[in-house]
Amino acid sequence: MKTAGLLLLMAGWLLVLSALALLVPGVARNCFVAAGLAVECLGLVLTVRAHLPVRSDRG
Amino acid sequence: MNLTDLQTALVLFALLVAPLAAAGLALINSGLGRSRNAAHAMMASLCAVAVAACAYFILGHSLQGAAGERARVVMIAGKPWDLLGAMPPFFVRLPAGGTPAFLAALMGMESVSLAALIPLGAGGERWRLISVCGSAVLLAAIAFPVFAHWSWGGGWLAKLGFVDTGGAGSIHALGGLTALAVVWLLGPRRGKYSSDGMPMAMPGHSVVFVLFGCMLAAAGWLGLNAAGAILFAGADVGRLAMVGVNTILGASAAALVAAVVTKVRFGRPDASLTANGWVGGLVAVSSGCAFLPPAAAVLTGLVAGGLVTFSVEMLELRLEVDDPGGSVSVHAVAGMWGLLATGVLGRFPGGNGAVMLAQVAGVSTLLGFVLPASWGMNALLARIVPMRVSREGERQGMDLFELGAGAYPDFVVHTDDFMPR
Numbered sequence: 001m002k003t004a005g006l007l008l009l010m011a012g013w014l015l016v017l018s019a020l021a022l023l024v025p026g027v028a029r030n031c032f033v034a035a036g037l038a039v040e041c042l043g044l045v046l047t048v049r050a051h052l053p054v055r056s057d058r059g
Numbered sequence: 060m061n062l063t064d065l066q067t068a069l070v071l072f073a074l075l076v077a078p079l080a081a082a083g084l085a086l087i088n089s090g091l092g093r094s095r096n097a098a099h100a101m102m103a104s105l106c107a108v109a110v111a112a113c114a115y116f117i118l119g120h121s122l123q124g125a126a127g128e129r130a131r132v133v134m135i136a137g138k139p140w141d142l143l144g145a146m147p148p149f150f151v152r153l154p155a156g157g158t159p160a161f162l163a164a165l166m167g168m169e170s171v172s173l174a175a176l177i178p179l180g181a182g183g184e185r186w187r188l189i190s191v192c193g194s195a196v197l198l199a200a201i202a203f204p205v206f207a208h209w210s211w212g213g214g215w216l217a218k219l220g221f222v223d224t225g226g227a228g229s230i231h232a233l234g235g236l237t238a239l240a241v242v243w244l245l246g247p248r249r250g251k252y253s254s255d256g257m258p259m260a261m262p263g264h265s266v267v268f269v270l271f272g273c274m275l276a277a278a279g280w281l282g283l284n285a286a287g288a289i290l291f292a293g294a295d296v297g298r299l300a301m302v303g304v305n306t307i308l309g310a311s312a313a314a315l316v317a318a319v320v321t322k323v324r325f326g327r328p329d330a331s332l333t334a335n336g337w338v339g340g341l342v343a344v345s346s347g348c349a350f351l352p353p354a355a356a357v358l359t360g361l362v363a364g365g366l367v368t369f370s371v372e373m374l375e376l377r378l379e380v381d382d383p384g385g386s387v388s389v390h391a392v393a394g395m396w397g398l399l400a401t402g403v404l405g406r407f408p409g410g411n412g413a414v415m416l417a418q419v420a421g422v423s424t425l426l427g428f429v430l431p432a433s434w435g436m437n438a439l440l441a442r443i444v445p446m447r448v449s450r451e452g453e454r455q456g457m458d459l460f461e462l463g464a465g466a467y468p469d470f471v472v473h474t475d476d477f478m479p480r
Contacts, residue, residue, distance in 0.1 A: 006431040013427020016420060020219070021136045025413075033419060040426050048378055051243045055256050 001050035008043025012036045060126070060159050065296055066289050067157045073286040074162065077169045080279025081108055081176055083272040087338065088180040088384045090268025091331060095456025096184045097264060098466035103179050103191045110192045111175035111199035115168050121148040122204035123167055125160050126213030141214045143205065159290065166286050167207060170230045171199045173283075177234025180384020182241045182446075184248050185453055188461050190446040197436045198237055206233055206429055210421065211291050220417040222405065224292045224302075225284035225345030227397035232425045235391025238382070240434035245446055247381030249453050258375050261383070266330045273314075273337045280341045281306050288349040298349055305348040306341065309360035313340025313393075316364030332368055335385040339367035339393035346394075347401030355404035362400070363393045395422050 015036030023029035062070065085104035089097050124130050124144020131143040146153070154160055175195040179186070207229045209216040223229055252258055263269060281303055288294035288302045317336025321329035343363035344356050351359065370388035374380040380387060399422060402415035440446075452460035459465055 006434060009427045009431050011427075013423050016423040016427070020420060021138065021140070030416070033416065033423075036427075037419065037423055040423060044426060044430075052379060053252075053256070055254075 001046060005043050005045075005047030005050055008046060009040050010043075012038070012040030012043055015039055060293070062157075062159050062162075062289070063296075067159075067162070069296060069299065070162050070166075070286050070289050071157065073282040073289075074165050074169060076282030077166075077279050077286060078172075079275045080283055081169070081173045083274070083276025083279055084173065084176045084180070084338075086268045086272030086275065087334065088176070088183055090265040090272060091180065091263035091384045092183045093261065093456070094264035094467055094470070095458055095465065097458065098464065099188070099457035099461055100179065100183055101466075102462060103183075103186070103188055104176055106188060106192055107175040107179060107195040108172040110195040111172045112168050114196045114199035115171045115204070116150060118148055118200040119171060119204040120144075120150060120153075120164050120167055121146050122201070123207045124212045125163050126211075126217070128160065128213075130208075130213065141208075141218065143214075144208045144212055162286075163211075163290050166283075166290060167204075167211075170207070170226050170283070171203045173226075173279075174203050174230045174234040174237075175199055177231065177386050177390050178238040178241045180386035180389075181238035181382040182245050183383050184457060185245055185447050186241070187444075187446060187448050190440065190444050193440045193444050194237070194241065194437055197440060198234075198433075201436065202237065202429060202433055203229070203233060206424070209424065216417065216421055216424065219420055220413045221421045222292065222350060222401050222407075222414055222418065223287075223346050223398065223421065224294075224349045225280070225287045225306075227342055227344075227346035227394045227401075228421050228425060230283075230394075231342040231345070231390040232394030232398070232422075233429050235387050235389070235394055236425060236430045237433040237437070238386040239380070239391060240430060240437050241446075242380050242382055242387065243434065244437055244441055247379065248383075249450065251381045252379055256379060258379075258381075263331060263383070266334075269331055269334045273334050276338060277307065277310055277341060280310075280345060284345050284348045287345075292349045294349045301353070302348045304353055305344055305351050305356035308353055308356045309344025309348075309363070310337050310340040312357045312360030313337060313343065313364030313367065316361050317368045320365060320368045331385075332371065335371060335389050336364040336367050339363045339389045342390055342393040343397035343400060346397040347405040350401065350405035350407060352404075352406060355400075358404065359397060359400040363396055366392055366396055395425065398422055 019032035089100040129145040132139045208214045314337035318328040318333045340360040367388045370392045398418045402418035
């Protein structure tokens with residue numbers, strides 16, 4: 001799960017880079033940048049959860 | 060770029076003061092740890108600074124480059140993307156004297172030394188000295204120069220309009236995210252968390268160190284921000300007074316918020332959290348110190364102080380991130396907030412839209428490139444050089460185990476401390 005989280009972080013960043021490289025300034029580009037950030041946030045959550053110690057009372 | 064004689068003199072003076080930031084941070088890190096690790100904390104700080112400076116001289120500056128100098132450019136979708144510097148290593152062919160390129164190299168060296176100190180606050184009390192030095196090499200030779208080229212060295216982020224005057228992103232968020240990677244790899248200190256995840260208090264041994272360190276750090280930050288304003292933000296001499304005002308206002312607002320929040324929540328203001336708030340304010344405001352109106356600097360500091368206070372608690376209590384120095388909250392969280400605040404609150408000639416997009420791209424790069432890269436490099440290093448001291452070393456204290464001598468060999472326990480009043 002750690003690796004998946006870190007890869008998602010990088011994937012989100014590459015999404016942002018692609019939006020900046022391939023799209024013209026406008027609403028569409030901003031939306032793709034926001035989407036890339038959302039993917040990064042997902043990756044960060046996954047990475048954080050992967051580093052939490054396993055405890056019996058944790059879901 | 061060309062600098063006037065006055066600008067050159069001011070940048071040089073500012074860079075002579077800037078190392079006080081590293082001194083302050085080292086004191087803070089030492090003070091927030093226990094006395095059995097105090098000397099090791101300072102020794103690790105000195106070694107990290109030394110190793111980082113040398114690694115930057117050997118390779119880092121070559122990769123960072125400078126605006127207008129040779130660079131490695133890649134064509135993507137028909138547009139040139141400036142990805143990496145291509146200057147010779149060892150400062151060869153760098154025009155000596157008070158040229159902007161040499162001053163930028165000096166600023167880079169001091170910045171990377173400061174960035175290398177940041178993970179020590181998080182990994183303190185269990186991180187072996189040799190591993191600290193190895194991590195500092197990776198940060199100074201690879202991680203920092205790559206991001207600093209993108210943001211300061213004329214790279215693609217800078218061309219997008221990214222603003223990072225004093226290094227909130229290049230130094231602090233980068234160092235703070237490296238600290239997070241290190242803490243994840245090291246694990247918490249022994250005895251920090253009970254079997255059901257409840258954290259045990261391990262207070263620092265010297266609040267005096269911590270608070271004095273804050274004052275030193277402020278002086279150093281003034282130097283870094285002033286130098287960065289002239290070298291990287293093109294500020295004229297007249298704008299330096301505003302840079303100084305914003306720096307102090309940001310730190311003050313953040314410290315006061317931290318003090319008030321802890322007073323309200325715990326009944327008394329907490330000195331170490333107030334200190335963390337102060338440094339968090341310095342970090343947050345350093346990004347846009349040349350472009351924020353003073354009221355905006357106060358607002359940036361207010362938010363930074365609140366963010367740092369709650370982030371420290373959340374990381375320790377809920378996410379079980381054992382960070383004795385609060386490095387992740389103070390540098391990563393406040394640094395990223397500072398970058399975004401610059402885009403929202405700064406005043407720019409062409410409007411804030413393009414700058415805001417660039418700041419978001421910068422934060423995205425920090426999370427999506429710097430954090431995974433730091434984690435990967437330090438994980439690889441851990442396979443070669445074990446990061447964590449042994450159980451016996453942690454029990455004895457890093458001072459005795461790694462250095463062979465304690466910081467306070469003459470400590471005497473005073474019996475009147477225990478007499479009933």
